[in-house]
Amino acid sequence: DVKVTQSSRYLVKRTGEKVFLECVQDMDHENMFWYRQDPGLGLRLIYFSYDVKMKEKGDIPEGYSVSREKKERFSLILESASTNQTSMYLCASRGTQGDTIYFGEGSWLTVV
């Protein structure tokens, strides 16, 4: 079974802090994604990566950056957290042969 692991499940951070959300997948997938999910808005794509060191902006990249130094790991970085970044963040991965996307368990971030 594909496993996508988000190491931080619940975080509370202060406004202005730098936040790292880590995601690791074990299926050698080329594509990895970061989404945020908010009530009534569904899942919105922040960034995705189709290869090591490659990234592409999604629909809402402002205030975020990403890092993909190794194929299995995709990190989401909030340089200076703000209260409007309080949300649930989902990491996902997908291989090149199919369209099914596999999700991690989610990281609940509260910025106070």
Added chain:
Amino acid sequence: EDKVVQSPLSLVVHEGDTVTLNCSYEVTNFRSLLWYKQEKKAPTFLFMLTSSGIEKKSGRLSSILDKKELFSILNITATQTGDSAVYLCAVSGGTSYGKLTFGQGTILTVHP
């Protein structure tokens, strides 16, 4: 811009009822449409549809795609309280490397 719209946004039914969830889309270079079920955790995969008119079934759930009219429906017959969840529709395609665009989701509540 790629767009996926789900309706209704929420639905309350009683056990035993049949429900139909709708998903319409506008996306360039369509590849596939996917349905996910999300309870209080990561979304889990239900169906992937690539061809018009071919129904996919899994137990009480079924789904079909109409590529001419650009929509899909997800049917759940004889609903149970365990069907209560958010149902997400996503479309693969667009101009970027196989990114998935999600709809807002339909919140289904099944009362005993």
